[in-house]
Amino acid sequence: QVQLVQSGAEVQKPGASVKVSCKASGYTFTSHHIHWVRQAPGQGLEWMGFIFSSGGTSYAQTFQGRLTVTRDTSTSTVYLELSSLTSEDTADYYCARDRGGGSYSVDVWGQGTTVTVSS
Amino acid sequence: QSALTQPPSASGSPGQSVTISCTGTSSDVGGYNYVSWYQQHPGKAPKLVIYEVTKRPSGVPDRFSGSKSGNTASLTVSGLQAEDEADYFCSSFAVRNSWVFGGGTKLTVL
Numbered sequence: 001q002v003q004l005v006q007s008g009a010e011v012q013k014p015g016a017s018v019k020v021s022c023k024a025s026g027y028t029f030t031s032h033h034i035h036w037v038r039q040a041p042g043q044g045l046e047w048m049g050f051i052f053s054s055g056g057t058s059y060a061q062t063f064q065g066r067l068t069v070t071r072d073t074s075t076s077t078v079y080l081e082l083s084s085l086t087s088e089d090t091a092d093y094y095c096a097r098d099r100g101g102g103s104y105s106v107d108v109w110g111q112g113t114t115v116t117v118s119s
Numbered sequence: 120q121s122a123l124t125q126p127p128s129a130s131g132s133p134g135q136s137v138t139i140s141c142t143g144t145s146s147d148v149g150g151y152n153y154v155s156w157y158q159q160h161p162g163k164a165p166k167l168v169i170y171e172v173t174k175r176p177s178g179v180p181d182r183f184s185g186s187k188s189g190n191t192a193s194l195t196v197s198g199l200q201a202e203d204e205a206d207y208f209c210s211s212f213a214v215r216n217s218w219v220f221g222g223g224t225k226l227t228v229l
Binding site for chain 2: 047099
């Protein structure tokens with residue numbers, strides 16, 4: 001079945017960077033975009049950006065300059081790297097597969113990775 | 120891109136219908152027919168229940184329906200059941216190839 005499996009929880013200090021992985025299986029990896037969405041404790045969802053099926057990227061203006069999304073097609077894995085962390089980056093980070101067909105929706109989600117930023 | 124506006128809470132009794140609104144601008148909700156709705160139970164990842172304003176993924180009950188008028192989209196849950204109690208988030212495609220989510224609505228089944 002289609003699955004996205006994310007790396008484990010992270011604890012980072014302010015000013016550091018974090019890299020979260022998302023391994024896809026059960027479908028043709030290069031046929032779907034992959035999005036990153038985060039959710040701070042008790043808060044709503046926040047779209048961060050995505051990597052196109054072609055490999056290009058688009059990021060939310062909020063994260064321009066400190067967010068990088070990459071992928072390794074040989075392992076069907078997408079990576080999110082967020083730099084210059086502050087306490088406001090403490091959140092659950094989800095990768096999610098774009099449904100495709102121009103629907104601009106996501107139909108499969110990873111299990112989430114908790115990132116805690118604390119000194 | 121500012122978050123879409125949703126009411127923080129909604130409620131209804133079993134069997135009733137509830138409608139949740141999602142208000143944006145002409146740069147997102149009003150400009151594109153790409154509004155989606157997601158259901159999230161506590162401690163779980165979100166689940167897609169409506170896409171492209173009105174369409175339901177396979178496996179989602181037809182008690183869930185979506186609509187849009189101008190800059191406001193709506194999700195209606197008919198025949199409320201206990202398992203419908205969850206947080207609901209709308210999202211929309213927006214200008215400059217971006218996405219935006221709503222702040223979420225907590226649906227309580229009384």
